[in-house]
Amino acid sequence: MPELPEVETIKSDLEKVIxxxxxxxxxxxxxxxxxxxxxxxxxxxxxxxxxxxxxxxxKLLAIEIITHQKEIYFLAVHMRMTGQLVYGKEDPKSRxxxxxxxxxxxxxxxxxxxxxxxxxKDIRGLSVIKNMGPEPLGEDFKADDFIRDISVRAAxxxxxxxxxxxxxxxxxxxxxxxxxxxxxNPAKKACDLNAREAKVLxxxxxxxxxxxxxxxxxxFSNYRDGYxxxxxxxxxxxxxxxKGLPCLVCENSIQRIKLGGRGTYFCSxxxx
DNA sequence: CGGGGCTCCTGTGCGC
DNA sequence: TGCGCACAGGAGCCCC
Numbered sequence: 001m002p003e004l005p006e007v008e009t010i011k012s013d014l015e016k017v018i019x020x021x022x023x024x025x026x027x028x029x030x031x032x033x034x035x036x037x038x039x040x041x042x043x044x045x046x047x048x049x050x051x052x053x054x055x056x057x058x059k060l061l062a063i064e065i066i067t068h069q070k071e072i073y074f075l076a077v078h079m080r081m082t083g084q085l086v087y088g089k090e091d092p093k094s095r096x097x098x099x100x101x102x103x104x105x106x107x108x109x110x111x112x113x114x115x116x117x118x119x120x121k122d123i124r125g126l127s128v129i130k131n132m133g134p135e136p137l138g139e140d141f142k143a144d145d146f147i148r149d150i151s152v153r154a155a156x157x158x159x160x161x162x163x164x165x166x167x168x169x170x171x172x173x174x175x176x177x178x179x180x181x182x183x184x185n186p187a188k189k190a191c192d193l194n195a196r197e198a199k200v201l202x203x204x205x206x207x208x209x210x211x212x213x214x215x216x217x218x219x220f221s222n223y224r225d226g227y228x229x230x231x232x233x234x235x236x237x238x239x240x241x242x243k244g245l246p247c248l249v250c251e252n253s254i255q256r257i258k259l260g261g262r263g264t265y266f267c268s269x270x271x272x
Numbered sequence: 273c274g275g276g277g278c279t280c281c282t283g284t285g286c287g288c
Numbered sequence: 289t290g291c292g293c294a295c296a297g298g299a300g301c302c303c304c
Contacts, residue, residue: 080280111283155275221297261278288291
């Protein structure tokens with residue numbers, strides 16, 4: 001589910017409603033989504049702790065909390081395919097519900113239960129963080145570095161964009177949309193892109209992610225923001241989910257192929 | 273390193 | 289209608 005723009009939207013939504021609120025109770029309906037520590041410790045540390053800050057890195061969202069013993073912890077949430085973090089009334093479908101001091105809830109919903117919650121002291125020690133590539137909207141993400149890194153990789157460009165070690169936060173939707181905007185065939189080898197193509201792709205990754213954040217994310221299926229509402233970027237898809245429909249630029253039929261096991265949409269006329 | 277296949281789960285939609 | 293298969297914003301693992 002949530003890629004960088006969706007997680008960023010949830011982060012900014014929740015910042016408005018959960019900061020400086022105390023967690024007064026936790027109801028766990030599906031223990032398996034909690035990966036560490038054990039359930040007892042998870043509950044005892046979080047109950048009566050305060051939400052101080054929210055961080056996003058790639059697709060990972062973390063709530064910095066301070067316990068009643070004045071210790072700092074991070075509740076790291078990876079929503080994978082169908083995870084949601086929704087503030088409001090208690091959702092009967094939630095996997096874990098956090099009751100807040102104002103009587104409202106922060107609900108972790110996750111239809112497929114592939115997501116993961118971890119409560120840790122050292123957020124940087126999480127392997128997912130340690131191995132994560134550059135933040136595509138970060139200031140230290142430079143075109144020249146991207147062009148250089150791409151030039152030495154033999155992998156096909158689309159699966160490479162999904163590799164969180166190569167670049168953080170891009171998922172299936174934004175990979176195919178950025179490649180369409182750049183007129184690059186998703187199966188092309190990264191090292192076969194010339195510098196001009198790599199630079200265009202660099203700009204379109206940023207542009208696509210920024211537009212999606214403005215639209216509060218993509219809800220073609222079950223993504224919801226921090227308040228349970230849909231995002232509108234799905235109305236702007238050029239290729240994602242448009243198999244057999246006419247290309248919005250040249251009217252050629254959009255193709256769907258599999259790359260690295262993932263559905264991949266593109267226009268064979270526009271993308272070379 | 274790169275690629276394919278499988279796995280974790282639940283739900284929906286399609287063809288026969 | 290019922291059944292089986294494909295597929296879904298992710299990612300880790302094993303094997304070649």
